[in-house]
Amino acid sequence: MRVTLKIWRQTNRADKGRFVKYQVGDVNPDMSILECLDVLNEQLIERDEEPVAFEHDCREGICGSCGFMINGVAHGPLPATTVCQLTMRHFKDGAELLLEPWRARAFPIIKDLTVDRRSFDRIIAAGGYISVSTGSAPDGNAIPVPKEAADRAMDAAACIGCGACVAACPNASPALFTGAKIAHLGTLPQGAPERDRRAIHMVAQMTAEGFGGCTNIGECTGVCPKEIPLEVIARMNHDFIWGSWRERDNVVTTMRPFTEWSTGSKFQINEQETD
Amino acid sequence: MELKSRIPSGPIQDKWDKARFDMKLVNPANKRKHSIIVVGSGLAGGSAAATLGELGYKVSCFCFQDSPRRAHSIAAQGGINAAKNYQNDGDSIYRLFYDTVKGGDFRAREANVYRLAQISVQIIDQCVAQGVPFAREYGGTLANRSFGGAQVSRTFYARGQTGQQLLLGAYQALERQVNAGSVTMYPRTEMLDLIVIEGKVRGIVTRNLVTGDIGIHLADAVILGTGGYGNVFYLSTNAKGSNATAIWRAHKRGALFANPCFTQIHPTCIPVSGDYQSKLTLMSESLRNDGRIWVPLKKGDKRPPNQIPEQERDYYLERRYPSFGNLVPRDVASRNAKYVCDEGRGVGETALGVYLDFSDAIRRLGRKTIEERYGNLFDMYQRITDEDPYQVPMRIYPAIHYTMGGLWVDYNLMSTVPGLFVIGEANFSDHGANRLGASALMQGLSDGYFIVPYTVGDYLANNKFPSIDESDPEVRNAVACVQQTIQKLLSINGKRTVDSFHRELGKIVWDYCGMSRNAQGLEHAIERIRELRDEYWQNVKVPGSGADLNQSLEKAGRVADFFELAELMCIDARERNESAGGHFREEYQTADGEAQRDDDHYSYVAAWGYRGYGNYPELSKEPLEFEYVHPAQRSYK
Numbered sequence: 074m075r076v077t078l079k080i081w082r083q084t085n086r087a088d089k090g091r092f093v094k095y096q097v098g099d100v101n102p103d104m105s106i107l108e109c110l111d112v113l114n115e116q117l118i119e120r121d122e123e124p125v126a127f128e129h130d131c132r133e134g135i136c137g138s139c140g141f142m143i144n145g146v147a148h149g150p151l152p153a154t155t156v157c158q159l160t161m162r163h164f165k166d167g168a169e170l171l172l173e174p175w176r177a178r179a180f181p182i183i184k185d186l187t188v189d190r191r192s193f194d195r196i197i198a199a200g201g202y203i204s205v206s207t208g209s210a211p212d213g214n215a216i217p218v219p220k221e222a223a224d225r226a227m228d229a230a231a232c233i234g235c236g237a238c239v240a241a242c243p244n245a246s247p248a249l250f251t252g253a254k255i256a257h258l259g260t261l262p263q264g265a266p267e268r269d270r271r272a273i274h275m276v277a278q279m280t281a282e283g284f285g286g287c288t289n290i291g292e293c294t295g296v297c298p299k300e301i302p303l304e305v306i307a308r309m310n311h312d313f314i315w316g317s318w319r320e321r322d323n324v325v326t327t328m329r330p331f332t333e334w335s336t337g338s339k340f341q342i343n344e345q346e347t348d
Numbered sequence: 349m350e351l352k353s354r355i356p357s358g359p360i361q362d363k364w365d366k367a368r369f370d371m372k373l374v375n376p377a378n379k380r381k382h383s384i385i386v387v388g389s390g391l392a393g394g395s396a397a398a399t400l401g402e403l404g405y406k407v408s409c410f411c412f413q414d415s416p417r418r419a420h421s422i423a424a425q426g427g428i429n430a431a432k433n434y435q436n437d438g439d440s441i442y443r444l445f446y447d448t449v450k451g452g453d454f455r456a457r458e459a460n461v462y463r464l465a466q467i468s469v470q471i472i473d474q475c476v477a478q479g480v481p482f483a484r485e486y487g488g489t490l491a492n493r494s495f496g497g498a499q500v501s502r503t504f505y506a507r508g509q510t511g512q513q514l515l516l517g518a519y520q521a522l523e524r525q526v527n528a529g530s531v532t533m534y535p536r537t538e539m540l541d542l543i544v545i546e547g548k549v550r551g552i553v554t555r556n557l558v559t560g561d562i563g564i565h566l567a568d569a570v571i572l573g574t575g576g577y578g579n580v581f582y583l584s585t586n587a588k589g590s591n592a593t594a595i596w597r598a599h600k601r602g603a604l605f606a607n608p609c610f611t612q613i614h615p616t617c618i619p620v621s622g623d624y625q626s627k628l629t630l631m632s633e634s635l636r637n638d639g640r641i642w643v644p645l646k647k648g649d650k651r652p653p654n655q656i657p658e659q660e661r662d663y664y665l666e667r668r669y670p671s672f673g674n675l676v677p678r679d680v681a682s683r684n685a686k687y688v689c690d691e692g693r694g695v696g697e698t699a700l701g702v703y704l705d706f707s708d709a710i711r712r713l714g715r716k717t718i719e720e721r722y723g724n725l726f727d728m729y730q731r732i733t734d735e736d737p738y739q740v741p742m743r744i745y746p747a748i749h750y751t752m753g754g755l756w757v758d759y760n761l762m763s764t765v766p767g768l769f770v771i772g773e774a775n776f777s778d779h780g781a782n783r784l785g786a787s788a789l790m791q792g793l794s795d796g797y798f799i800v801p802y803t804v805g806d807y808l809a810n811n812k813f814p815s816i817d818e819s820d821p822e823v824r825n826a827v828a829c830v831q832q833t834i835q836k837l838l839s840i841n842g843k844r845t846v847d848s849f850h851r852e853l854g855k856i857v858w859d860y861c862g863m864s865r866n867a868q869g870l871e872h873a874i875e876r877i878r879e880l881r882d883e884y885w886q887n888v889k890v891p892g893s894g895a896d897l898n899q900s901l902e903k904a905g906r907v908a909d910f911f912e913l914a915e916l917m918c919i920d921a922r923e924r925n926e927s928a929g930g931h932f933r934e935e936y937q938t939a940d941g942e943a944q945r946d947d948d949h950y951s952y953v954a955a956w957g958y959r960g961y962g963n964y965p966e967l968s969k970e971p972l973e974f975e976y977v978h979p980a981q982r983s984y985k
């Protein structure tokens with residue numbers, strides 16, 4: 074089969090960017106769309122053109138590296154599937170596919186289909202953990218965890234941090250991503266002591282990053298490759314409200330949402346700002 | 349070179365306690381003054397960086413992905429072993445130790461393996477406390493399953509995503525330290541050289557993959573947790589970015605490379621379907637519990653499997669290994685698949701595949717049971733191949749999966765370069781010639797959470813670190829080397845892409861240094877690799893510049909290192925005149941075709957020293973002694 078790919082090309086953040094059309098013949102229906110891009114890139118290199126920069130690593134749908142919009146849908150048309158697992162047999166012979174990067178203020182474009190998602194790391198750093206240092210843990214069976222709690226926690230913990238939820242959301246809200254972590258940890262007895270703090274810190278960081286707010290549209294869960302349910306957002310809001318009340322005497326600090334890259338020689342200090 | 353393994357004296361069960369007691373401690377007030385570099389944010393690197401940060405050291409952590417959470421550990425499916433004996437089925441630290449030494453075909457260090465088994469217990473506790481959602485029983489206790497032929501049920505798991513959940517636990521601990529200011533994370537940053545000053549490691553040279561800037565990072569100790577080198581083969585179950593650059597460049601700066609030819613081939617992967625193929629997908633080994641493996645009796649039989657009558661099928665594993673049947677260990681199952689395909693009896697379009705058939709199991713247990721047991725795997729198979737395994741037998745073929753070899757380390761996980769520690773799959777330490785299922789995750793976390801934080805402290809407390817800066821000639825030299833390599837790769841402007849070379853290299857290594865090897869083939873491979881490498885440096889085409897995101901340039905540097913490593917693998921395989929675990933030399937097999945070790949001559953770790961490209965590397969041997977588990981011939985008949 075053959076396809077036409079209209080791909081967003083942008084050299085760097087300063088560049089304005091544009092769509093460029095490419096024909097790819099000889100497409101094997103068994104290849105993934107990333108392998109189709111590999112084939113295109115080999116051809117571009119041979120023609121002395123720059124290959125398309127796109128992110129990928131595991132190619133098994135688990136690392137969360139890959140992701141772009143295909144004809145306006147994050148990760149393309151197949152439910153619960155990342156682009157690395159999306160095979161070409163799901164498209165018609167001769168199809169025209171429009172590929173563009175995640176678009177959100179908090180995900181600045183690096184090049185072509187590649188964006189900077191470090192804002193997600195900072196949301197986790199703000200509170201997406203259980204504060205237990207190595208060596209201080211009790212026996213694994215000391216605190217029983219009901220099977221249902223473990224199962225629900227696992228449902229939420231399956232998030233791969235790809236960012237499709239943000240890309241699909243008209244407000245560019247990461248509520249599904251943040252909610253997934255809050256629901257995962259908060260559902261387990263081990264994570265209960267920090268529930269309030271976790272929610273208010275993660276939400277504060279989310280706001281500091283310049284993401285939009287959630288207005289319950291639900292596009293996110295529709296494109297999520299791990300089918301994270303909307304309930305996690307309700308859970309986030311619940312924990313946030315209770316947390317804000319109980320912790321109202323405490324100051325919440327956030328990290329600076331930096332977009333520059335540090336190269337070394339010196340240690341970079343996280344600037345702490347008060348929100 | 350004399351290798352000092354620094355194994356503590358005394359009974360095996362007391363060695364680690366003794367070692368920890370003998371270690372010097374760093375005064376808490378001084379910890380902040382020591383900077384430590386951790387390269388890698390997988391289970392090994394991530395857990396080490398987080399723990400060192402908690403202890404108060406000044407840590408910088410590096411990974412080439414855009415986030416530390418994406419390290420390849422994320423892809424591990426099956427589970428993690430621990431000698432908890434929660435099932436009361438006779439497991440113990442000693443049994444896990446025994447199984448691992450035997451599974452490694454008696455080519456691992458006993459003291460290290462024993463320590464691994466001891467620590468396994470603490471790992472589970474730590475991970476549970478971090479919120480890893482392990483599978484549970486209705487009563488709320490942890491669930492287990494059996495894995496990889498073990499007779500006890502000691503594998504802990506989180507659905508089919510154990511690696512993901514363990515890594516997220518380590519990642520969250522790491523991000524907590526980033527927030528606390530004790531760890532600085534450098535994502536999208538690749539280590540390209542090691543800085544060694546006056547015989548001690550003092551830092552690394554990096555390239556920022558977005559800006560192309562070359563950076564210098566100085567420290568008092570460097571820890572590499574950069575994963576395995578399976579991608580030498582081009583097609584493997586590793587992630588596309590997995591590479592050997594960090595360990596190879598450290599090797600060139602003096603770290604010995606141990607047992608490079610010990611690589612593991614996993615029997616149940618989805619076969620290659622075309623030239624465009626970029627990677628191979630693993631199907632869990634558990635499928636062999638209920639699936640039956642067969643090929644047609646006749647050569648070149650192209651009939652669809654359902655039309656081949658029972659008496660014209662060869663269930664070759666059941667025929668050759670009546671007592672273990674389809675459950676023989678990974679290396680045996682893989683090798684036999686190769687044999688039947690070499691005979692021309694392989695199936696599928698490429699004829700490189702064998703059937704894994706569930707029709708008997710479906711008949712016996714019903715479709716529902718099979719769905720419950722393997723539903724997600726069947727779905728994955730169908731998604732990739734567009735075939736329904738409930739109706740037609742799956743096609744599987746072996747693929748490279750794990751590398752037991754790696755940088756040589758002593759009991760303290762320090763390489764032959766003082767101050768350079770190596771953890772996780774990047775080192776050679778615990779799995780000998782063959783790794784058992786569910787034990788890599790255990791090793792990575794054991795190294796990172798519980799071993800290296802102590803042993804690095806001991807090193808720091810015992811050494812002095814004169815102050816250095818970027819103007820040091822060794823620093824300049826390392827930076828110049830990195831810049832030259834990049835410039836050279838960009839300037840060749842030849843005719844062939846990096847991937848086309850990598851594919852060809854992978855094919856050579858797979859054909860001659862894969863599932864079975866022989867001296868003549870290895871000689872041939874070494875010659876072919878050299879020729880191809882020469883061509884590479886004259887004819888590779890790397891587009892773009894070094895001053896921005898350039899994925900071709902990243903690959904080009906990694907493939908350059910794979911060439912040299914591939915040659916060393918072949919040299920090591922040719923030098924080891926015996927068969928052991930994943931290393932099967934056709935000349936050394938028993939009368940009935942099984943691997944034959946030669947304990948009298950090869951009971952050692954082969955550690956290779958770099959002597960400049962084109963010069964034969966220097967071999968140092970660390971003899972292995974087995975005081976507790978006595979070497980015996982493995983038999984699965």
Ligand SMILES: Cc1cc2nc3c(=O)[nH]c(=O)nc-3n(C[C@H](O)[C@H](O)[C@H](O)COP(=O)(O)OP(=O)(O)OC[C@H]3O[C@@H](n4cnc5c(N)ncnc54)[C@H](O)[C@@H]3O)c2cc1C
Nearest residue numbers: 388389390391392412421426539575772773786787788789
């Ligand atoms: C498909 C699959 C399934 C598996 N299933 C299991 C299982 O069920 N049980 C089990 O025990 N084991 C399993 N394994 C093996 C196990 O997952 C790995 O051995 C283990 O996770 C390796 O961890 P690591 O921390 O050593 O390396 P990795 O997780 O590979 O991490 C390497 C890190 O180093 C960084 N890095 C590498 N090079 C550089 C560089 N030059 N500069 C900067 N950073 C660099 C990377 O960015 C990454 O952060 C599986 C492996 C695969 C491939």
Ligand code: SF4
Nearest residue numbers: 232233235236238297
């Ligand atoms: S919630 Fe879903 S879409 Fe959002 S980052 Fe996680 S996996 Fe991706």
Ligand code: FES
Nearest residue numbers: 130132137139157
């Ligand atoms: S490449 Fe890892 S999820 Fe797609």
